[in-house]
Amino acid sequence: MESSLEFSSSLGSVSSLLSRCRTFKVLVIGDSGVGKTCLTHRLCAGDFPRRTEATIGVDFRERALDIDGEKIKLQLWDTAGQERFRKSMVQHYYRNVHAVLFVYDVTCPASFNGLTAWVEECRQNSLGHEIPRFLIGNKSDLRDASRTDCQVSQELAMNLAKAHGMVFFETSAKNSPKKHINGRRGEREDLFQQSKVEDIVTAVGTTLKRHKTPLTAYSPAYNYKGACFCVREGCALHNEHCTAREGS
Numbered sequence: 001m002e003s004s005l006e007f008s009s010s011l012g013s014v015s016s017l018l019s020r021c022r023t024f025k026v027l028v029i030g031d032s033g034v035g036k037t038c039l040t041h042r043l044c045a046g047d048f049p050r051r052t053e054a055t056i057g058v059d060f061r062e063r064a065l066d067i068d069g070e071k072i073k074l075q076l077w078d079t080a081g082q083e084r085f086r087k088s089m090v091q092h093y094y095r096n097v098h099a100v101l102f103v104y105d106v107t108c109p110a111s112f113n114g115l116t117a118w119v120e121e122c123r124q125n126s127l128g129h130e131i132p133r134f135l136i137g138n139k140s141d142l143r144d145a146s147r148t149d150c151q152v153s154q155e156l157a158m159n160l161a162k163a164h165g166m167v168f169f170e171t172s173a174k175n176s177p178k179k180h181i182n183g184r185r186g187e188r189e190d191l192f193q194q195s196k197v198e199d200i201v202t203a204v205g206t207t208l209k210r211h212k213t214p215l216t217a218y219s220p221a222y223n224y225k226g227a228c229f230c231v232r233e234g235c236a237l238h239n240e241h242c243t244a245r246e247g248s
């Protein structure tokens, strides 16, 4: 994989954004293999990575947005789905979180069932209900109308989203979704809701724009040029380049 930290190239210089942007930390969680890395890559860099490896700990990617004339920045934390690659870091993931993306694979019911554990992890880490939550069914390009038995229905997903106050999307990190017809000729035809990855970015950005207490570019948690962990209270990211550390 390329560098963990990727900026959307079309959205202006990073330095000018750092001086003016409100920055929001968005946690991306879900079982291993559901496509968190591909999705965050697509959200931030705009393309689907040809090859990925299991995330170890966390990878960071950023996406700058202009929402109704205000520049904001989403800092996506692509966390490891495998327990063995995340256990010592979980508390860092949840510190100062502004939004959570729960990801599952629409062709893998086990990953949908696994969401219960992810919701529980949020609860254990004191994530309040005021934190916006988004439920994302990924890999919609692999949906097969003739194999509904081994896929997660949208109805099921919507029920879960409703129960947990989440905004639901179904998408594909790989291909732009096409309208998908469920049902044979002559039967009632239901259109799957399928969203472009870009719609998700906009929804998250628009929701967070209303957030009252964002971290700013100058706060210790986001004043960095690289990424590693810091045990300092209130600091989510830290490394030898971090100016907060230099001053401490």
Ligand SMILES: Nc1nc2c(ncn2[C@@H]2O[C@H](COP(=O)(O)OP(=O)(O)OP(=O)(O)O)[C@@H](O)[C@H]2O)c(=O)[nH]1
Binding pocket: 030, 031, 032, 033, 034, 035, 036, 037, 038, 039, 052, 053, 054, 055, 056, 079, 080, 081, 082, 138, 139, 140, 141, 142, 171, 172, 173, 174, 175
């Ligand atoms: N067809 C299809 N494949 C996808 C999609 N998203 C991801 N994949 C594939 O799914 C596999 C796993 O993707 P990752 O993004 O590495 O999964 P992950 O959730 O980050 O996995 P961990 O890092 O182990 O937690 C890869 O082979 C991807 O190419 C998608 O939307 N459509």
